[in-house]
Amino acid sequence: MRLVKIDKVQPGMKLGKPIYNDKGKILLTKGAELIDRIIPKLQKYNVSTVYIEDEVSEGIEVIESIPEELRIEALNTITEGFQTLIDLSDSKSNLQGMMKSGRAIRGFQKVFKDILASLTDNQNALNLLASTKIHENYVFNHSLNVSIYACQLALENGLPLKNIEEIGLGAMLHDLGKVYIPLDLLNKPGDLTLEEYALIKQHCKMGFDTLRKIHEIPLPVAHCALQHHERIDGMGYPRGLKEDEIHKYAKIISVADVFDAVTNPRAFMAAVLPHKGLEILYAGSGTQFDPVQVNLFKGCIAIYPPGLTITLNDGRTGIVTQYNYQAAGRPEIRIIRNEENENVIPYEINLGAKENQTLEIVMADALI
Incomplete structure (x- = not known):
């Protein structure tokens, strides 16, 4: 397949x-x-x-970490839940509003528990490939992806169930404040003005201010929205926190947030391939990101999972057959087309082998 x-x-x-x-x-x-x-x-x-x-992919097993039906349910829950919380924050608090917010939060919690159950049952590295782009709004798709990445990373940290569930909820809601930012500004191609960037940076506090007023949400969850752009060197925003001043939840979510952001296309920035996304995390390890979380993240995601079609720098096309845990960006490949893009009798190569060190994946069009 x-x-x-x-x-x-x-x-x-x-x-x-x-x-x-x-x-x-x-x-x-x-x-x-x-x-x-x-x-x-x-x-x-x-x-x-x-x-x-087909014949060329025969025997390649694709294991979904998150079933497609669950992804769809989760995205619909996020879409509807975000709107409910924003509508309630714009009106005076009352009993009916409290009941609506409670239902929205329970919806987030329920769908995250289903995600956690799927990840716990799956012993393979996280594979987030999906066939359906369910929502055109980047924020909703991003919120789901970050919650899945953060859940897997929380599991790698060996955290108790209560903490994992709080991290999952915090990750789903970390960008809630962006719903207050005009969509044309979020989707603006090209560089932002200083004034526009200052407005976008306010989404952290906007999300926090909304979440901290909701009785059902633990305060650490609200701080995920406030702190996910802080850096351990103190150069982040909105408060310039550093090192242990930053909540561990936020340190986990910031790694997941940046990886998903750079590996998905946005109006102002082209997507990079997953191994380049990991390089960005490593470049920021010790300054922007907690090094412990970066190292754990590398080991828990399949950046080139089985079934993915890729192109190598020598022009050959292949299908990933096996994920390589020792070298995340260098899986085992079944070559199906040669340098001239002609079909060939399929054969296997291992990008992790010494003789293939000059080879590199330069395209995975199903990802970009």
Whole structure:
């Protein structure tokens, strides 16, 4: 099985996994043949990639850390819950408002417990590949991804269940304040003015001010929103905290936040490949990020998981067959096309082997 970008799907290909709509209902079942008229319809449903089964990917096992149905449920919960909390913060507190906020928080907690159960059941490195881009709003997709990364990192820290659940909730809500920022400013291409950047930086305190007023939310969860842009060298914002002045939850979430941000395209910045994202974390280790969390993060995510199609710097195309725990950016590959983009009889190479040290992944179009 392999993951293919929707614009590279050929009529006659067969689905390796079912495709869902944004309500969690199945659009196409596993094994369905992708015919001409179906492919444009999938694009209208924001399906950006699909898993297919074919001869060249035979035997490659793809293990989802988070089932697609759960991702959809979680994104819908985040979308609706954010709006509920913002609406309530703009009105006077009353009994009805308290009941609505309580339901929203319980919704976040329930979906995070389901995410935690999925990650706990899965003994493999975290694989976040998904086929459906469920929501166009970057903040909602980002909030879900950060909560999943932060949950996995919290598990790697060996923290008690109560702390993991608080970190998960804090990660889901860390960017709540961005809902107060005009969307055209968040999506502005090019450089921000000093005034615009100052306004965006206010999202930390805006989120904190909303969350600290909600009775059901522990104060450390609200501090995740306030502190996730602090740096251990004291050069972060909004308060310039450093080292142990920063809550451990925020140190965990900041690593997950930056990795997801740089590896996903935004209006003002192109995405980088996952191994480049790790390099950014290591470059900031000891200044921006807690080195312990950076090292733990590297070991718990599969940045190039099985089933992903990649291109090497010598022009060859392959499919990841095995994740390499010793060298995150250098998995085992099944080569399917040569340097001239011609189909070849598939063969295996290991990017972690000494003889392949000059090779590097330069494209994974299903990620970018």
